[in-house]
Amino acid sequence: MWAELAVTTAKVVVVALAMVTTVPIMVWVERRGAAFIQDRLGPNRVGPLGLFQPVIDVVKLIFKEDVTPAAANKGLYYLAPLISLGVAMVTFIVIPFGAGHDVSLFGVPLRGLIVAPDLNVGVLYLLAIGSLSVYGIVLAGWSSNNKYSLLGGLRSSAQLISYELAMTLAVLGVLMATGSLHLSDVVARQSGAVWHWNAVTQVIGFAVFLVAAFAETNRLPFDLAEAETELVAGYHVEYSSMKFACFFMAEYLNMATASALTVTLFFGGGTLPGVTLTGWLGLFVSTAVFVAKMCFFLWLFVWVRWSLPRFRYDQLMQLGWKGLLPLATLNLVWVGIAMTMGWLR
Amino acid sequence: MSAYIPILLFILVAVSFPIITILIAKLVQAGRHDPVKAEPYECGIKPTSEAHDTRFSVRYYLIAVLFVVFDVETVFLYPWAVMFRKLALFGFIEMFVFLAILVVGYVYAWRRGALSWV
């Protein structure tokens, strides 16, 4: 019992530390990456290559004055950043970062680098918790008692729920192929060869999922909730200091979740086609592979952000309801037919 | 039940982390409060009306209702998807009948302009 708890705690600590370090690294990658794309230098003064810039940013944010608008609804105003960041963090639990089913720690089988290996509703948990993030944004938008925030909150609630539909439908195809809600099973099914990856067998579903993931994380070209040139900063106009930082961290964590999820659902997770390793080596290699795949998608987020203009609100809804939703259903039909006919294993 | 212990542990971490950082910031930051700072920001103009007083456009609600309809649909589809292999052809046909009914509703909503914003 205690040993099991210790293992679980160890996993929680590892994943939480990974999250806490992911954010500053991503901020650095984003800023240096933007500079690289835009033909300029970017932050390069604090530490080697400007690596400590995010640390300095955090220090600055901590020392910033925290201004609460007089007309705000105080309780909800304080609750909103907690929901945003909290939700962004707990989605990480069910993601299988690495294999390692045959190793044990303190005499307890590790069952992969996944915090909750016994949770048999992994995908459902992820989608359910993930959709809670809209509360953080809506409450922030409404409680600030600011028109820009309100518009940003309304925009993003409509956006998030619209794209959530397309996303869940796209995930449905993967579940049909897997026959389980457990993300480890999803990964296991895709092992062996590249053409076992769901990204190959369900191209439409993958495309829909990726687009919806961009929309769900509020990233360009779907960053309408903040849209700095239209709504100034959208739902977090009135937030400052660490409360603002909570939203900021939540955005980057959501990106990490979305990337991890894309890798898990469509790119074979930590598996490397043609390579089968066991024991601790297998655990480390699969984790490294997972992180490498994830980095690609994280970079994709950055890359797309600095390449594309922003959608307009009605165009965004149009794309979600009239474009992605039928496409996701089409994917469902394809998977159904392909599996019934025996084209997919 | 033991499957949910890690979740509880993690929720503890996830809730305490933002609270602790915000509290640390509260302790170290300077606070020079000023009623002008606490005014709502509207590009430097004093707002004539409060954001809380405004009624949202009814179209936002329409989107929400449509979402509920289709989300319930996907919830129904989840157990079916997981059991797809076992249900075989029967489940396949049955579910596509269900989907077809939904598509009719979808086409109806589209034709009535519920999916277009302007």
Add this chain to the structure above:
Amino acid sequence: MGTREQRLAAIRKSFPDEALVAEVPGGDLQTFRVDRKVLVDLARHLKDDPDLDFKLLLDVCGVDYPERAERFESVYHLSSLTHGHRIRLKVPMPADAPVVPSVYPVWRSADWFEREAFDLMGILFSGHPNLKRILCHPAFQGHALRKDYDPGQRWLLREGEQDEPVWARAVQEDEDHFETQVLNLGPSHPASHGTLRTVVRLDGEVITQAETEIGYLHRCFEKMAESHTWNQVIPYTDRLNYCSSMMNGVGYALAVEKLLGVEAPPRAQSIRIILSELSRVMDHIVDIGANLNDIGAMTPFLYMYEAREELYTVLEACCGSRLTMSYVRVGGVSHDVPADFGEGVRFILKRVPQLVADMERLITENRIFRQRTEGVGKLSSEDAIDWGWTGPCLRACGVPFDVRKSYPYMGYDQLDFKVPIAHGGDTFARYLVRVEEIKQSLRIVEQALEAMPPGPIIISDHNVALPAKEKVYTEMESLIWHFKLVMEGMKVPAGEVYGFTEAANGELGYYIVSDGSGKPYRIKVRPPCFAIFQAYPHMLKGHMIPDAVAILGSLNVIAGELDR
């Protein structure tokens, strides 16, 4: 309709009475003194008679002559795009009743110009739908451009005095619009370039009503100009359209030179052309970049800013400053260009097209960009002319009007370039026109650089230009000449002139009245974006907030020029 006689005859058909409409002899433009009783009728005739066809009202301004019996004069500048001719109307009015009928029903472009004349000169335009202050604060008292207004006095403005559109107050009680809300976009908004305020009424996100407020950057340049010598005005012109400061100075110098009857030497003209066209490139680059940034594409914005930095480096090498150049002088330019000027410009000719091509590859065919801009902020050519639009925005509506082609100055007729037009009249068309104009301007620069002659850079006229420094130290006559010019300023013969050039935003006009003293009697700038921006609130209806931002960016409103 070429000659003055024919135009006069066409007017005389309907207005035979000499007492009501009289031609003023001489002058740079054919000028008519019009009795205010017949102003609106005459205006309608001028607009509708196909032989006259004055569809474009360029400018309305007031002039104050305190010593005259009829103290105020309302001055109108008209242009016909089909016949290519221009006239000026002057409507005198007495000091005790400075009232003149509004020509807004005839030309909508009179809207803001008349408000401005009311604000600064106190002329009342009867029949104007919204005659209130535009550049000064509503709590301001007096009319700053009147000769008896003391510019030294101070006004204290108390907090809380702010102007709201009438409809903005009524929204809460309005039953038909109970779902709407009123939102201020600006003055302190990331997408308001300069300080502009737009009050919009939103239904969801759709704008149902809009009104703009300008004047946040108003410094009454025209009043300041009246207390400075002619050359001292030039630094002030730099602050009009600060994205292309060179062209404002060139326009001003050309207008004064027209009044003086002199012409700058060929080398100076050539320098002016090169730097003006580089400024135009710069202005378009800033506009496109900022517009794209507002639409959400930040990377092309930074590509464009790199190009702008390179351009600034060349300008800086000429005169020592990057933004406000103060390089032009009446009669020439202040210094000769540096020895490596040609190299610098050739580098620009190579580098800027590369950056523009990079930007175009990212944007022009991008579907999101096309969706965001096509059909957004659409204006027909008739409406555009009616609003007094000129420049790239008018050309994007399909009207091939460019002062450089229609009324060539500084030798633009010697250069081979095309005037790009587009037919959409929307934000995308304006983008396309500007991109093409960048390329055409670079062609002009290339040709002008090849043909740049040696020689003096400023005329040698005792009344106009300072003598060379070494001559001041060695020659008595030059010393006196220098002393008189510095102490008294140049003497510009009494008279009036409307000098106009093609600035980056359109026709930049200087209406200058001189009384023969060492200082301008009255300078009225016709800023191109003033006419363009007045159509903006009307274009917004039915669009969404993101469109408002995209349209504003594509109109290239520069607050320095708008508010003066």
